Amino acid sequence: MVETALFPLTLSEATVRKSGVTLVGPVDLEIGPIGTTVVIGPNGAGKSTLLRLMHGLDRAAKGRVDWNVPMKDAQNRQGFVFQTPILMRRSVVDCIAYPLLVHGVSRKDAHAQALDWADRVGLADHAARPARTLSGGERQKMALARALIRNPDILFLDEPCASLDGSATREIEGILKSARTANTRMVMATHDMGQAKRLADDVLFIYRGNVHEHSTAEAFFKAPQTPEAQAFLRGDILE
Numbered sequence: 001m002v003e004t005a006l007f008p009l010t011l012s013e014a015t016v017r018k019s020g021v022t023l024v025g026p027v028d029l030e031i032g033p034i035g036t037t038v039v040i041g042p043n044g045a046g047k048s049t050l051l052r053l054m055h056g057l058d059r060a061a062k063g064r065v066d067w068n069v070p071m072k073d074a075q076n077r078q079g080f081v082f083q084t085p086i087l088m089r090r091s092v093v094d095c096i097a098y099p100l101l102v103h104g105v106s107r108k109d110a111h112a113q114a115l116d117w118a119d120r121v122g123l124a125d126h127a128a129r130p131a132r133t134l135s136g137g138e139r140q141k142m143a144l145a146r147a148l149i150r151n152p153d154i155l156f157l158d159e160p161c162a163s164l165d166g167s168a169t170r171e172i173e174g175i176l177k178s179a180r181t182a183n184t185r186m187v188m189a190t191h192d193m194g195q196a197k198r199l200a201d202d203v204l205f206i207y208r209g210n211v212h213e214h215s216t217a218e219a220f221f222k223a224p225q226t227p228e229a230q231a232f233l234r235g236d237i238l239e
C-alpha cells in the first residue's frame with residue numbers, strides 16, 4: 001500500500017503564546033519533502049519553540065499547523081532529538097529498541113534492529129552498557145538511533161551538537177548526512193554557523209519570534225536580505 005505523502009507541512013499565521021506573551025509568530029511557512037532546513041537566530045529568538053510548534057509539542061494559540069495527512073498520522077511519522085537526550089534506566093540497545101516495542105514490534109525483532117542501529121551509529125561495542133554511563137556524544141548518537149529506528153519521514157533536531165566536542169560533532173553530522181541521503185527530511189536548530197553551512201539546504205532565520213528569511217543556504221550565506229540577518233552573520237550582538 002502506498003502511504004499518503006506527509007508533506008507539505010504548512011504553517012499559516014501560526015502563533016505560540018505562553019504566560020500571555022507571544023513567543024513565536026505569526027509564522028507563514030511551507031516545508032516541502034526534501035532536504036535539511038537549518039533554523040538559526042540569536043538566543044531566545046524562538047528556534048526551539050518553532051520546532052516544538054511544527055512537531056506538535058507546542059500548540060498554536062492562533063493560526064494553524066497542517067500536514068498533508070491527519071495530525072495523528074503525521075505525529076506517528078516524525079522524530080524529535082533534543083539537545084539533552086531523555087535517558088531511560090535501560091541498556092543502550094534496549095533504549096534504541098524502545099520505540100519499536102511501543103509500536104508492537106516483537107522483542108526479538110526490535111532487539112535485532114536496535115543492534116543494527118547501534119552498529120550504524122558506532123555504538124556496537126556499547127550496546128549492553130547502561131545508557132546512563134554513556135558520554136555526551138555517545139548519548140546523542142543513541143538518541144539519533146532511537147529517533148531513526150522507526151524510519152521517520154521527518155526528524156526535528158534541537159541543537160543536537162551543543163556542548164559536544166569536534167569529533168563527536170563530526171560523527172553526529174555523518175549520521176545526519178546518511179539520514180539525508182536516505183531521504184529523511186530534517187529541520188534542525190543550531191548555534192553553529194559552520195554546521196549550518198555544512199548541513200543546510202535551506203535556512204530559516206528567526207528573530208524575536210518571527211521568521212525574517214527563508215531561503216536556500218547558498219543565497220542566505222552569500223547575500224542575506226534583511227538587516228537583522230546581515231547583522232547576525234557579521235557576528236553583531238542582536239537583542
Ligand SMILES: Nc1ncnc2c1ncn2[C@@H]1O[C@H](COP(=O)(O)OP(=O)(O)OP(=O)(O)O)[C@@H](O)[C@H]1O
Pocket residue numbers: 018019023041042043044045046047048049050
Ligand atoms: N514556558 C515559557 N514561558 C514563558 N516564556 C518562555 C517559555 N519557554 C520559552 N520562553 C521564552 O520564549 C523565547 C523563545 O525561547 P526559545 O527557547 O524558543 O528560543 P531559542 O531561539 O531556542 O533560544 P536559545 O538559542 O537560547 O536556545 C525566549 O525568550 C524564552 O525565554
